[in-house]
Amino acid sequence: MSTRKPAAPLLIRLLGRLLRPWLAIRREPLAPAETLAEGVPVCYVIERYGLTNACILAQACEEAGLPPPLQTIGEHPDYAGERALIALSRRQSTWFGRPRSRTHSASLAKLVEALETNPELDVQLVPVSIFVGRAPDRSSGWFRVLFSENWSMVGRFRRALSVLLNGRSTLVQFATPVSLREALAEGLSRERTVRKVSRVLRTHFGRVRTAVIGPDLSHKRTLVDAVISAPGVSAAIADSARRDGISLEQARGKARRYALEIAADYSHPLVRSASFILTPFWNKLYDGVSMHHFDTLKQVAPGHEVVYVPSHRSHIDYLLLSYLLYVNGIVPPHIAAGVNLNLPIVGPILRRGGAFFLRRSFKANPLYSAVFSEYVASLIARGVSIEYFIEGGRSRTGRLLDPKAGMLVMTLRAFLRQPRRPVVFQPVYVGYEQVMEAKSYLAELSGAPKRKESLLGLLRAFGALRKRYGKVVVNFGEPIFLNQLLDRHDPDWRSFETAQDEKPTWLPAAVDELARGIQRRINLAADVNPVNLLALCLLATPKHAMAEADLLSALDLMKALLQRLPYSERVTVTGLDPQQIIAYGESVKVLERVRHPLGDVLRFPVELAVLQTYYRNNVVHLFAAASWVACCFQNNRRMSRSAMVRLGRLLYPFVQEELFLPWEPEEFGQRIEATIDLLVERGLFSLDESGAVQRGPGQTDEVFQLRIVAHSLQQAFERYYIAIAVLVKNGSGVLATGELENLCQLTAQRLSLLYSQAAPEFFDRALFRGFIGKLRELGFVRTDAAGKLEYDERLETWAKDARLILSRELRHSILKITPELAREAAVEGEAA
DSSP states (O other): OOOOOOOHHHHHHHHHHHGGOOOOOEEEESSSGGGGOOOOOEEEEEEEEEEEHHHHHHHHHHTTOOOTTTBBBSGGGGGGOBBOOOOEEEOOOGGOOOOOSSSSSSHHHHOOOOOOTTTTTOOOOEEEEEEESSOOOOOOGGGGGGOOOOOOOOOOHHHHHHHHHHGGGEEEEEEEEHHHHHHHHHHOOOHHHHHHHHHHHHHHHHHHHHHHHOOOOOHHHHHHHHHHHHHHHHHHHHHHHHHHTTHHHHHHHHHHHHHHHHOOOOOHHHHHHHHHHHHHHHHHHHHHEEESSSHHHHSTTTTEEEEEEEOSTTTTHHHHHHHHHTTOOOOOOOEEEEEEGOOOTTTHHHHHHTTEEEEOOOOTOHHHHHHHHHHHHHHTTTTTOEEOOOOSOOOSSSSSOOOHHHHHHHHHHHOOOOSSSSSEEEEEEEOOOOOOTTTHHHHHHHTTOOOOOOOHHHHHHGGGGGGGGEEEEEEEOOOEEHHHHHHHHTTTTTGOHHHHHHOOTHHHHHHHHHHHHHHHHTTTTEEEEEEHHHHHHHHTTTTTEEEHHHHHHHHHHHHHHHHHHHHTTTTTEOOOOOHHHHHHHTTTTTSEEETTTTTTEEEEGOOOOOTTTHHHHHHHGHHHHHHHEEESSSSSEEOOOHHHHHHHHHHHHHHHHHTOOOOOOHHHHHHHHHHHHHHHHTTEEETTTTTTOOOOOOHHHHHHHHHHHHHHHHHHHHHHHHHHHHHHOOOOOTOOOHHHHHHHHHHHHHHHHHHOOOOGGGGOOHHHHHHHHHHHTTSEEEOTTBBBEOOOOOHHHHHHHHGGSHHHHHHHHHHHHHHHHHHHHHHHHHOO
């Protein structure tokens, strides 16, 4: 074997000393030495050769306690003169007589030759990815953005300038070592072995680079040309020309305008600039941003097409998620945004940050639908991570909304057409202590029209930046691997060939399972903050106020339920104790203290009380089993376990539909049993001689605590009873679905006006629609030939069971109101 020229290591060492003050290296993993096999020589593999890359690697190895890359691989004579560093590619250069190798590394070929000559030898190859200027800090200058890491193979001067400007933000990723001896064990020829190892390494580096800085995207107009030329879009253009009576060229121009309206124009420099603009923005707006369970994403992102599906509670959601991904080494996704955000000035900035725009509805526009579907398919085929909100809009109630399947269908059909990279859906829970848009949400739920987004409205919103909004938590849920889901629906899906307008028969069921699974996994990663707990407790009282001792006991019970009966391992709960939660609530002005000689009273400020329903609803699903058990004792002192479990399992499908609960009915029954045991242990229940569960009499502290726990689901059961009462009072075959929804909403509104103020979502028509749909799915009601809802005696029997949960007074009030509304609606219909 030939030996290296001695001048090169000397030059690299000298250059390394000069660059050391300009470098601050972040290693992944922190201790790569732990992955190495003892006694086996190490050879590092980098994607691109360069003196600066060699210097950076040498410093990273020194800091990590790894073997140096600039020394020979080992003591064995067959390794003589070979440094422990291989580069897969070089720029064409006459320096040191090194032309660029376009196929594979000559050093790798020599190693393979050495191992073939001596079967006792082995070398562990360690792929190392080096990124300079990946995550800038606040002190980064604007000029440095121009020299950030990208896909281009730059020259020595530009690389050196990049290190000088951005070297303090250098990321070095050490991959798991690979045994070269194992590669030789496949029995291929020497040349084929070298080519295969090189190909595998290049694929690895491409995946890592895609995950860290994003895919190598063509210019926006090039991508638009590809979309317009796709067969499905070409067919839609021809149909549009024929249908609208225009020429093909005019129809093609319309399709191009649609594509330009939709397409993102991703800019790495803008994203980098935004990252250090947003850092002081978050510090000004929030008291802290926390992130949990990110490691799972880091493991699955390389080699996968990642589709981020977060909860949607604020416009801050997509800014925050993209920022956190970027500063933690993951490329931000392309984000599906409503075309209402494509405002002057704002729209182009969002577009360069990765936003692509879609209209709210385009069923009646087949050409737009074809262009948009093809654009999404192009992103997925190119390995671009994307993000969209399957709720379709921001939640105005704090609960997860019923999922809209449109984007999921497009994603699945695009993947089935070109399954190049496996797709993983990443659910994300975003939890706020205070949402910027909360007051506008409350106004909309109270009947005010939604304000249309405008540049002027955006300028007005800057006034909200003067206020602080507490803390934010971003939790990553358990990923959903699309291949596994498709295997459950059709093991032969890989052989399915789909046309533009063709879909397999099992696709709707797969999309529904995926949509429900995403929502459930978002809820499984919920965060419980102090404001959530205060809202759960205080909103259960008529005046949203409690004596301090009672509030301390209620908070202690809520935390015990969360800790002793955990909803999932990904749920995070505030570490503050009850006394600290109260102090925190006062410090952020969510809670106010009223001094009194007989003891202080803690309450929500009048102007904030109704707003707190939003934060209660964020976490109400975590207490579903406990709330059900407590509800059973609001109008009963004694009840058997079997009755609680039986009725709980009967109601569970409706509660599961509304709150996206993860258990099967049998599992929910087991959770009810465990909750009973915990409440017995804490003294809220006792067991009589027969084993039945009973509560104490009158207005004891234990009864008061049960009322607090029951309240979070009490109004849901009232809604269910309203729907059944309206249907039964009007009779079978009388009301259509839309009429029933309308009467239910009116009944709930009137009940709230006449008796006690309810949460805004109490009369949310969408919740009644979901309940009625579940009744139909379970066979309690059915639609006759005239489109009217029919039911049988099972529904009447089910309604009678409501006496166990709802008080006689409440049931009487509901029954008294509903016939009046039904008659009024009938009279109005006759008059019309």
